[in-house]
Each structure stands twice: as structure tokens, then as C-alpha cells.
Amino acid sequence: MSALAMSAIPTEGFTPPGPGDFNLPPVGYTSETAPTFEFLGQTMYLGVTKPMLQLALSVVVIFAFFYYASRKRAMVPGKLQFVGESAYGFVRNGLGRDIxxxxxxxxxVPYLVALFFFILVNNYFGLIPGLQFPTFSRAGMAYALAALSWVVYNAVGIRKHGFAGYFKLQTVPGGVKGPVLALLVPLEFFSNILVRPVTLALRLFANMFAGHMLLILFALGGEYLLLHTSGFTPVAGVLSFVMFMMVCVLEMLVMALQAYVFVLLTSMYISGALADEH
Known part of the structure; x- marks a missing residue:
């Protein structure tokens, strides 16, 4: 872009979005008035935040949906029962039985179904007017969920094979012997025991964070170009809103895909924990 074009776009009044937009103060406070505390050198808010309320709201929404979908069960299902059974069957068969x-x-199945719809609903909160914040764009939320899956599949494996037997299956590749094990065992331990929950959470968090950052950028940037600039730059504001709508459609797919991938990998890890040999 030429220097002349750049000079036509005033930037001093526009504050671009950044990671700070995801650090929401407690409900009822502003970032200046919220109570804080220090943790590992970081200033943290003290109180109930919007993502916390969204977690609770998602539980209510999911429970209400399946309750009303199953309340009047019939041999020939109605529309709501059909949707509920299809949603349940998708996770039960595609992510449970097949994996x-x-x-x-x-x-x-109860854990996988709850996990899938819990992630899905909290992701779609990012597109609902009035909420407009994907809960798992907060890293702590995603890592807590990954830690829960980590406990589940490791507990399953230890229960079936015993502590020593399970860790042997996870760290010693089948059919491999000799000095090469000195290299492979630490790598397998690092990959199968330590890295899995990190990558599981990071994939979900990073996609929700990046997608919401793009939505904020196109929405706020388009608003600023339309209302606070002159000349040809408002045209860029219109294009920015077009991009906002296109990213919204893309995010709808990404949000569903991330819920699917998270539960798919959890099922694969459970399957691997139950297997007799790798």
C-alpha cells in the first residue's frame, strides 16, 4: 500500500484487538474496578466471569434439550425426539462404538456425549448475539477439559492392565528390543503420557482464540472504517463486514469440527488404553 493511501487512513483512534480482549473482568466489574490477586507473577481477576457463567448455561441448555427430546418418547418419533436421537446416535455410534x-x-458413551455437546454449545456461544464469546478461547477452560479426559483414559488403562502393565504398554513399542529402547521409551512416554493432553487442549483453544480474534478484527475494523474515515476507506469497511460474515460461516464449521476432533481423540486414547498391545 502506498504512503498516500496509508496517510488517508487515520489509525490513532483505532485500538486493534489483542489477547487482552479475552481476559474478561468479573461480571459486574470493569477491568479497573475488579478485585485482583497475584499468581505466578500475573495479575488475575477475582470473581465470577462471563466464561464461567457460560459453562453453567451450557449445562442447562444441554440438559433441557435432551430432557424435552426424550420426555415423550414414541415408536414414531416427533421432530425434537428425532433430532435428539440422531445427535445421541452420532456420538454413540460414530465416536464411541466405531472407535x-x-x-x-x-x-x-455418557461421558463422550456430554463432552461433545458441552464443547459444541460453548463453542457456538461465540456466534450468539449477546454472548459472542467462545468459552474455550480461554486456555484454562480448554486445559481443564483435556485434563479430565487425560484422567479418564489413563485410569481406564491402569484399571485394566495395572499400573506397571499400563505404562509398559504405553512406553514400550511392541516387538522392539535392544538398545534402541533407551531412545524410544522416553519418547513414547513423552508422547503418550505427557503431550497428549497439551495438544488436545491447545488444538481447541488455539482455533477458538484465532477465530474469535478474526471476528473481532473484521467487526471493529469495519465499524471504524465506516464511521470514522472518509474518502474511499469506507469501502474497505464494507468489505471488512463482508469478510466478517464469511468468517462467521467458516467458524460455524470450525466450531463443530473442533468438538468432533476433541471427542474423537479422546475415544482413540480410551481405545488405546484398553488395547492389549500397541
Missing amino acids: IGSHDFMRF
Whole structure:
């Protein structure tokens, strides 16, 4: 862009979005008036924040949906029952039975169904007017959920194989012997035990964070170009809003995909924990 074009766009009045936009103060406070405390050298807010309320709201929404979908069960399902059964069957069969196996999958179905719709609803909060914040764009939320899955699949493996047997299966590749194990065992331990929950959470968090950052950028940038600039720059504001709508459509797909991938990987990790040999 030429220097002349750059000079036509005043930037001193526009504050670009950044990571600070995701650090929401407690409900009822501003960032200046909110109570804080120090943790690991960082200033943290003290109180109930919007993402916390969204977690609770998602539980109510999911419970209400499946309650009303199953309340008047019939051999010939109505529309709501059909949607509920289809949603349940999608997770039960596609992410439970097909991945974990028909022998063991049913005891994990409640967790997988709850996990899938919990992530899905909290992701779609980012597109709902009035909420407009994907809960798992906060790293702590995503890592807590990944830690829960980590506990589940490791506990399952230890329960079946015993502590020593499980960690042997996870760290010693089948059919491999000799000095090469000195290299492979630490790598397998690092990959299968330590890295999995980190990558599981990071994938969800990073996609929600980046997608919401783009939405903020196009929405605020378009508003600023339309209302606070002159000349040809308002045209760029219109294009920015067009991009905002296109990113919204893309985000709808990404949000559903991230819920699917998170539960898919959890199912794969449970399946691997139950397997007799890797």
C-alpha cells in the first residue's frame, strides 16, 4: 500500500484487538474496578466471569434439550425426539462404538456425549448475539477439559492392565528390543503420557482464540472504517463486514469440527488404553 493511501487512513483512534480482549473482568466489574490477586507473577481477576457463567448455561441448555427430546418418547418419533436421537446416535455410534469397539464402548458413551455437546454449545456461544464469546478461547477452560479426559483414559488403562502393565504398554513399542529402547521409551512416554493432553487442549483453544480474534478484527475494523474515515476507506469497511460474515460461516464449521476432533481423540486414547498391545 502506498504512503498516500496509508496517510488517508487515520489509525490513532483505532485500538486493534489483542489477547487482552479475552481476559474478561468479573461480571459486574470493569477491568479497573475488579478485585485482583497475584499468581505466578500475573495479575488475575477475582470473581465470577462471563466464561464461567457460560459453562453453567451450557449445562442447562444441554440438559433441557435432551430432557424435552426424550420426555415423550414414541415408536414414531416427533421432530425434537428425532433430532435428539440422531445427535445421541452420532456420538454413540460414530465416536464411541466405531472407535472404542462394541465390547467396551457403552460405559463411555455418557461421558463422550456430554463432552461433545458441552464443547459444541460453548463453542457456538461465540456466534450468539449477546454472548459472542467462545468459552474455550480461554486456555484454562480448554486445559481443564483435556485434563479430565487425560484422567479418564489413563485410569481406564491402569484399571485394566495395572499400573506397571499400563505404562509398559504405553512406553514400550511392541516387538522392539535392544538398545534402541533407551531412545524410544522416553519418547513414547513423552508422547503418550505427557503431550497428549497439551495438544488436545491447545488444538481447541488455539482455533477458538484465532477465530474469535478474526471476528473481532473484521467487526471493529469495519465499524471504524465506516464511521470514522472518509474518502474511499469506507469501502474497505464494507468489505471488512463482508469478510466478517464469511468468517462467521467458516467458524460455524470450525466450531463443530473442533468438538468432533476433541471427542474423537479422546475415544482413540480410551481405545488405546484398553488395547492389549500397541
